[in-house]
Amino acid sequence: MNSKTIDFDVLKRFNIQGPRYTSYPTAPLFSSEFTAEDLREEIVATNEHSDRPLSLYFHFPFCAKLCYFCGCTMRVTHDRKLISQYNDYIKRELDIIAPLVSREREVVQMHWGGGTPSYLLPDEIREIGGYIKDRFTFDLDVEASVEIDPRNMVRDHIEAFAEAGFNRISFGVQDFNLQVQQAINRVQSEAITRQVVIWAREFGFQSVNLDLIYGLPYQTLETFAETVDKVIDISPERVAIFNYAHVPWLKKHQAVMNQDAMPSPDQRLAILEMTSEKLADAGYEYIGMDHFAKPTDELAVAQKEGTLYRNFQGYSTKAGADLYAFGMSAISQFENIYAQNHKDFKAYYAAVDAGKPATNVGYRMTADDHIRKEVIMQLMCDLELDKRAIEQKFGIDFDEYFRSDIPKLDQFIREGLLVNRPDKISVIGSGILIIRNIAMCFDEYLEEMMRTKPVFSKTV
Numbered sequence: 001m002n003s004k005t006i007d008f009d010v011l012k013r014f015n016i017q018g019p020r021y022t023s024y025p026t027a028p029l030f031s032s033e034f035t036a037e038d039l040r041e042e043i044v045a046t047n048e049h050s051d052r053p054l055s056l057y058f059h060f061p062f063c064a065k066l067c068y069f070c071g072c073t074m075r076v077t078h079d080r081k082l083i084s085q086y087n088d089y090i091k092r093e094l095d096i097i098a099p100l101v102s103r104e105r106e107v108v109q110m111h112w113g114g115g116t117p118s119y120l121l122p123d124e125i126r127e128i129g130g131y132i133k134d135r136f137t138f139d140l141d142v143e144a145s146v147e148i149d150p151r152n153m154v155r156d157h158i159e160a161f162a163e164a165g166f167n168r169i170s171f172g173v174q175d176f177n178l179q180v181q182q183a184i185n186r187v188q189s190e191a192i193t194r195q196v197v198i199w200a201r202e203f204g205f206q207s208v209n210l211d212l213i214y215g216l217p218y219q220t221l222e223t224f225a226e227t228v229d230k231v232i233d234i235s236p237e238r239v240a241i242f243n244y245a246h247v248p249w250l251k252k253h254q255a256v257m258n259q260d261a262m263p264s265p266d267q268r269l270a271i272l273e274m275t276s277e278k279l280a281d282a283g284y285e286y287i288g289m290d291h292f293a294k295p296t297d298e299l300a301v302a303q304k305e306g307t308l309y310r311n312f313q314g315y316s317t318k319a320g321a322d323l324y325a326f327g328m329s330a331i332s333q334f335e336n337i338y339a340q341n342h343k344d345f346k347a348y349y350a351a352v353d354a355g356k357p358a359t360n361v362g363y364r365m366t367a368d369d370h371i372r373k374e375v376i377m378q379l380m381c382d383l384e385l386d387k388r389a390i391e392q393k394f395g396i397d398f399d400e401y402f403r404s405d406i407p408k409l410d411q412f413i414r415e416g417l418l419v420n421r422p423d424k425i426s427v428i429g430s431g432i433l434i435i436r437n438i439a440m441c442f443d444e445y446l447e448e449m450m451r452t453k454p455v456f457s458k459t460v
Contacts, residue, residue, distance in 0.1 A: 010415050011269060014434045017456040019446070020289070021380050021439055022312045023338060024373040025363060027331070028449055030340055034362030036351065039332065039339040043100045043357075046334055052322050053108040054101070054136065057313065058090065058128075059327030059341075061115035064152050067186045068257050069174070069216060069244055073329035073343055074115045086327075086345075087124060091131050092352050093326050098135035101324070106139040109318040110165070111146070118148035122160035129164025138165065143298075143318055145170055145207075150196040151188050158196070162203040169200050170209035170238075175216060176227040183217040183257060190230055197234055207297065208236040214271040215244030217261035224271050225278070232282045238293045239284060240314075241275050243268065272433075288380055288435060291315055308381035315381070328358075338363045368444065371396065376439045383432055385425040408441035 019026045046052070061074045062083050077083065110132075120128070145168035146161055161169070173193060174186060181187045193210075200208055210231055214224060231239060246262070248255040263271065276286070284292040285300045291314070293299045302308040302317040309319035312331050323333040328348040331340045339362035342348040351358035365373070371394050378385045387398040399406065409425070412418035417431030418438060427435060440446055 010417070010430050011433055012265065013415075014437045015265060015269075016437070017450070018436045018440050019443070019456055021376055021436065022310060022314065023331075023333060024376050024443070025338075025365070025369055025445055026443075026449075027338075027340070029445055030338060030361040030363045032361050034337070034339065034359070034364060036357040036359040038362060038364070039337070039357045039359045040100070042334055042337050042339075043097065046322060047100060047102045047105070050322070050335070051105065052320055052335065053139070053318070054105050055109040055311070055313075055316075055318060055321040055323040056107055056111070056132065056136065057323060057325040057330055057332075058110075058112045058117075058132075059114060059325070059330040060086075060090075060112060060117045060120060061328060062086070062119050063114070063116045063149070064119060065185060066253060067174075068184045068253055069186075069213060070253070071245060071247065071251050072113075072115065075345075080121075083120070084124075087120070087128060089349055089352050090128065090327055093358060094131065094135055096352065096355060096357065097324065097326070101136070103137050105137070105322075107136045108139045108142055108321055109313075109316060110138075110142060110144045111313045112166075113147045113313070116149045116152065117146050118153050118157050118161075122154075122156040125157065125160040125164055129160075133165065142167075143316070144168065145209075145313075147171060148196070150192045153196060155199050158199040158203050158205075162205070167205055168207040168209070169196075169205055170211065171196070172211040172213070173227065173231060174211065174213045175219060175224060176230055177219070177223045179218045180216050180223070183261065185256075194234060197236070207238060209238035209240060210234065210236045211240045211242060212275070213242045213244050214275070215246070215263055215268050217258050219263050219267075219271065221267065221270050221274055225274055228275050228278045232278065237297045238291065238299065239279060240290050241272065241279075241292070242290050243272070276433075286432060287315055288383065288432070289315075303381065306382055310377055310380050336365050338365075370394070371401070372442050372444055375402075375442045379425070379427065379439045379442075380435055383427040383435065386423070387425070388423050402442065405442050409438070412438055 063074050063076050066076050144166045146166045148169055148171045150171060175181065176190050197208055246254060279292045283294065285295055287293050287299050287303055298317045299308065299315055307317060307319060309316045311323055311333055325332040328341055328345060329343045331338060339359045341358040342351060342360040348358050374390060375385060391398050409418055409420055412431060413420060416429055419426045419428055427438060431438060
């Protein structure tokens with residue numbers, strides 16, 4: 001992306017609510033009609049007939065403090081017994097699911113999220129890591145990433161993660177400005193951030209990702225520019241720049257922050273423009289949505305080769321894997337189904353005590369879902385869509401199948417954001433920053449969902 005060709009005034013007109021498309025259909029469509037037994041049957045069936053590789057996700061919900069901007073499923077606690085109890089349930093859930101999974105299927109990706117996985121003690125990390133390794137077959141080139149919080153760590157944490165097989169870390173900076181940090185209840189010094197990156201390099205981690213958030217209280221163009229300069233100097237392989245999603249109707253603690261001190265929509269766009277330009281000038285390439293990566297990073301290479309993929313962990317290079325998710329709120333994603341675990345401790349523990357998958361809601365995809373998912377994910381990952389490839393894969397006439405959807409693209413074509421050729425749809429210019437809006441044109445369920453209460457963040 002050459003950010004100097006981006007027309008940020010155009011983007012203002014498209015700054016509406018919309019899905020992030022880590023899945024299609026999106027999570028609001030998940031239903032309790034899909035049960036634990038449905039998931040179990042799907043696991044058995046896919047392990048009899050599928051040679052798809054595996055991706056593993058583990059959710060560790062605990063944090064030492066509440067970040068006021070947080071939208072995750074988490075719980076603040078200092079009770080190590082409560083954490084130890086949860087770890088035991090993670091292992092028991094593994095013992096329910098893992099015996100159903102063929103050891104011939106290799107794990108090509110693993111991710112620990114939260115909450116704060118690094119809130120575990122180093123020995124707990126080693127124990128759970130070993131427990132997982134004993135129950136699955138791991139590919140030698142596994143992509144293993146973990147979310148951490150530098151404020152709660154010592155060097156032994158990084159060493160423990162390395163011993164557990166992790167080779168990538170990701171953590172939030174959000175903003176180095178102290179006034180902003182105090183407003184969001186997350187004070188994290190630049191020195192601590194740099195120290196953890198040094199430890200990661202010491203133990204051979206292949207990739208470091210730093211997250212920034214714009215739209216937080218007291219942020220200005222000038223102060224955020226200082227943060228971006230410091231991040232560039234730290235030189236992570238990847239940088240994610242997220243637009244803060246203010247959803248106090250879903251996350252009540254967000255209401256604690258002073259909304260009057262938050263940047264206006266125009267100020268947010270100015271911050272995004274500045275950040276994009278600085279990262280591009282520093283050699284980072286725009287991957288899609290909110291992500292930038294160095295040209296040598298796997299994500300940048302995968303995008304050039306057309307092998308980039310997107311799931312609940314965001315962008316990935318491991319397409320075609322079945323995602324098995326463990327822990328409360330975790331979402332599994334197979335070729336034909338989604339299944340989300342219970343979001344509260346009591347229900348999650350009760351399901352595991354009963355010896356069954358901890359499924360709360362889920363979804364079984366239709367033939368139309370598969371077609372639309374392929375279209376949306378191609379746009380999100382490749383920034384273009386090969387109509388002929390879709391036709392060949394699904395046995396359809398593209399223009400005829402999407403005859404009611406294609407006219408929705410006209411608004412983007414008129415603005416110079418999109419080109420619709422007979423064989424391809426290509427996102428161009430400023431369109432790369434509103435890729436969610438373009439993908440929304442092919443979402444069969446979006447109009448009905450938008451009639452109900454708001455469930456999505458703004459697209460820019």
